[in-house]
Amino acid sequence: MIDILERPSASAPAPVKVGAREAWYTICPTFVASNVAQEFGWIEEELRKIGASLSYLRSLPVEQGYLPHFSHRFAHLFRDGGNIPSIWAKADNVDTTLIGLTETQHGGTIVVRADDAARSVAALKGRRFGLSRSANPARIDWWRATSEQGILKALALAGLSRADVEIVDIANDDRGFGEASRPSELWAKRRGDLVFTPEARALEAGEIDAIFASHGRALGLERTGGFKQVEDFSRHPDWALQVSNSPYALTVNTDFARANRDIVVAFLRATVRAARWLDGNREAGAAILHRVTYHPSVADTAAAIAGTDFLPALTPRKLAGIDLQKRFLVEHGYISRDFDSRDWADASYLDEALESLPS
Structure with missing residues (x-):
């Protein structure tokens, strides 16, 4: 089975072909556990266990990998980070499922x-x-x-x-x-x-x-x-x-998630593992997160994440943060369609991942 990403047009590049068991990911330069999980190779490890593979969206040529980071119009895609593009993608572009939220500590x-x-x-x-x-x-x-x-x-x-x-x-x-080839390489060029x-x-x-x-x-x-x-x-x-482009939203294309539940659970298993590791290794975690974010120093990163709860969740307050962000985007014309964030969220994937891991 082959899935086609984006419809071709006269001016568009050739669509990318993706295997049925191939997952793709993109992560913003934000303090989220998935950034640590991918740096450790844990997402690839969890996917290999179930016969799936992982590719980085930004490894594609810019004309193919840049815009889908925002629109989510790319089959088999996991996106973690700022919620404004994720909300826009759900409202105006493609059906996605919200599988986790990470709360930020600083509004700017x-x-x-x-x-x-x-x-x-x-x-x-x-x-x-x-x-x-x-x-x-x-x-x-x-x-x-x-x-x-x-x-x-x-x-x-x-x-x-x-x-x-x-x-x-x-x-x-x-x-x-x-x-x-990976987020740390990308953001090192852009710091x-x-x-x-x-x-x-x-x-x-x-x-x-x-x-x-x-x-x-x-x-x-x-x-x-x-x-x-x-x-x-x-x-x-x-x-x-x-609430400032946050809480950070972890989303996945809905059709892919429904057809490949085990891949979604595997991605979340790796993310939960990284979140738990961060809880007990803040200084080492700051050094890793510094590679994929933009605070001036590792010490600044450590101070910024001191109180961060990295475990993704779909709690009432985090969802209320999404509602606040979405209301602003609707009222100021950034998105054209409203939707119910509770319908967008599906906690069953995260619940299954948590249940499959030792406490």
């Missing part, structure tokens, strides 16, 4: 230049906030969605609204980048780009006055001496403020 920051007199977001009333705008119409502008959500949260905390500041679009021409984003460069040049940045990016910018934070969502007890 607002960053200004170090020489700015502002010491708070309230002091930025009437100033210019940079907001990335992708030049790639074929994928969801997840970067813009994440930043817009963060900016609006920060303004609300300061008693301000969007009308109180000027939003300046910053062009982002990211249309994909080269292939790699600097992930910190000095187009918005950060516009801020440095004085074209804007403030940007939203994730915790890791903010640390990298601060270390240059040219930037500072005036808001840090992690200082607030409100867990909803930490």
Whole structure:
């Protein structure tokens, strides 16, 4: 049996042929256990036990492997990481199943230049906030969605609204980048780009006055001496403020999952093994996660994951985080169709994986 990925068109590359027992994966540069499982080779190990194989989506040429990372329009695909593309994929692209969520610990920051007199977001009333705008119409502008959500949260905390500041679009021409054999190889090539984003460069040049940045990016910018934070969502007890392209979503194409339940369970077994290993090996885990994420140093990574629960789950609060994210995407026009996250989620695969492993 051969499955065809993406329908061919006059301008599209030839579709990729995939064997019936071949699973593919893609993982964002985020703090999720699957990133450790793949670095250890545990996912491949678990799949080999049941006669299946594993391939990395980004090992394909960019024209074949880049867009499916966002759209999920690639048969037999597991995707773990930021939930905005996963929600968009489910809403507007292809039927997927949510099989796990990992909760993030940090909702992001607002960053200004170090020489700015502002010491708070309230002091930025009437100033210019940079907001990335992708030049790639074929994928969801997840970067813009994440930043817009963060900016609006920060303004609300300061008693301000969007009308109180000027939003300046910053062009982002990211249309994909080269292939790699595994995530650590891919992100090693991109570490600097992930910190000095187009918005950060516009801020440095004085074209804007403030940007939203994730915790890791903010640390990298601060270390240059040219930037500072005036808001840090992690200082607030409100867990909803930490929803920022998170909770991280582990999804799989539904047709593939139904036809290959054992492969899905095997993938989750490896992920659970990695989560449990991380619980008892935080320092060693930080060194591994540093290869596939972008905090400035291993020590920064260790500090960032100190309180992280890496075991994927579909708990009520994690699903409520998905609802908050989805509501924002619907209300701001990032997705065209709403759906019930409880119907999207299927905990039976994770339950089976947990039951098959020693406690």
